[in-house]
């Protein structure tokens with residue numbers, strides 16, 4: 026069967042350590058608002074720097090992302106950041122995805138309000154703007170303040186627009202999920218059931 030041509034693809038990058046309902050509801054909102062054909066989840070590779078918090082092995086983070094997205098026909102998981110050697114930059118992921126899906130495919134990079142503040146500091150940030158549209162999703166605890174205005178002005182300077190969307194508020198973070206597991210508190214209804222089982226079965230975050 027001929028592979029269906031994808032016209033508009035959302036990209037949800039993250040550590041996903043673990044993936045939670047905040048990620049999923051954000052991806053679903055972007056899918057609907059921007060009429061995307063697909064949202065690709067891109068779990069990050071395992072960072073090489075030793076001083077950073079020990080990020081869980083990519084094998085586990087990838088599998089949890091697959092489990093969490095299983096029931097949504099418009100969600101897929103890509104290994105491109107996991108399988109790349111060394112530090113992975115968004116610019117390289119965008120170039121690879123453009124090459125894979127073709128120039129005519131529009132890429133929409135989805136981030137939460139916290140990440141959008143850092144956009145201007147990314148490697149080859151100006152080229153990132155040319156390769157993808159950027160969607161900033163509201164996230165409880167992170168307001169779109171003066172810094173966002175700066176980012177919006179920077180987009181405008183390059184003839185681009187930062188798309189802001191409101192998603193049903195989910196005050197969930199992976200940090201909080203990890204801390205709850207360590208404290209033997211419930212993570213039910215914060216992550217999909219399959220992810221909850223996977224975490225406990227593999228003794229993650231204890």
Ligand code: ATP
Pocket residue numbers: 038039040041042046047048051135136137138139140162163164165192195196197198199200201
């Ligand atoms: P950690 O606490 O380990 O940083 P996290 O919950 O922030 O984890 P990440 O994997 O760092 O999750 O985030 C991936 C992307 O998802 C980022 O763009 C982030 O802003 C966004 N995101 C994470 N949680 C939410 C949420 N509750 N609502 C909206 N966006 C979110």
Ligand code: MG
Pocket residue numbers: none
């Ligand atoms: Mg984060």
